[in-house]
Amino acid sequence: MDINKILDYQKKDFEIIKLEFSLNESPNKKAINQILSVVKETQDSSAELEKNAEEILAQFNNLKKTYADNISTFLTLSKKNSEKLNEMEVDGMSNLMHTMSSNLSILEKKLLSLAEKVSGVLSGYEMAKKKYQKAREKHKEFKDKFDKEQSVFKPQVDKLLAELKSMEKGIEAKYLAKYKEKRQDNIFPVFVKFTSNACGGCMMELPSAQIEKLKKESILECENCHRLMFLE
Ligand SMILES: [Zn+2]
Structure with missing residues (x-):
């Protein structure tokens, strides 16, 4: 991706x-x-x-x-x-x-x-x-x-x-669909960087299990602001 x-x-x-x-x-x-x-x-x-x-x-x-x-x-x-x-x-x-x-x-x-x-x-x-x-x-x-x-x-x-x-x-179809869905819900930016162990949108820190998941899947939805975090 x-x-x-x-x-x-x-x-x-x-x-x-x-x-x-x-x-x-x-x-x-x-x-x-x-x-x-x-x-x-x-x-x-x-x-x-x-x-x-x-x-x-x-x-x-x-x-x-x-x-x-x-x-x-x-x-x-x-x-x-x-x-x-x-x-x-x-x-x-x-x-x-x-x-x-x-x-x-x-x-x-x-x-x-x-x-x-x-x-x-x-x-x-x-x-x-x-x-x-x-x-x-x-x-x-x-x-x-x-x-x-x-x-x-x-x-x-x-x-x-x-x-x-x-x-x-x-763009991969499933991410494009996700993007459009979030935009419809007035979420912007949709994709945010995962930085310093936190969501780049709302700055909420992620528990280690979530970080592992993000590393595995490379994109993960933030449970707090529902943006899509990505690893650089
Ligand atoms: Zn967030």
Whole structure:
């Protein structure tokens, strides 16, 4: 196994990592992420407003029903000829009228507070809409800038990827597969030197049994950082 080929491969791969990193660190990219989090907040607050609106609608429907009930009671009472009512019925009617009048005044207060809530929800919606529109415009602005940046990087990355691909031939398949697997797990560098009885990645010292194993197999996975240690 030619460790130098693997190390050259890893070095080339590092150039891609650096390019990707600088692209990720781009202020345009950061601005885009920030905008996306504003959009997410706006969506959350819109969902909250929608929930409020639903509650208000349910309250309104309840009030409407109470109001209709009151009106129908009133109509029933008013159709009765007062001269034909006995004393008990007159008392009952006067009680009903009293209850109704207090019901109506409660209803009025409730409707007023509901109207306030409605206007609160409406202005909330209006604010969310404006915020969202502004975020969309900003997103487009930074996205265009970032796309331009990316179009500069892409040919460089593509070139490196092609070079990397052609280097794969020289590497033993099982180590290449291991390398790719580790890279997927965001482990880098994957191959590290075994030096001063320790892993060159995390510096953890190896027990002698492990050192013997490494000497026998020439490559060994570190139990601590999961990098692949090699003997020079
Ligand atoms: Zn290690």
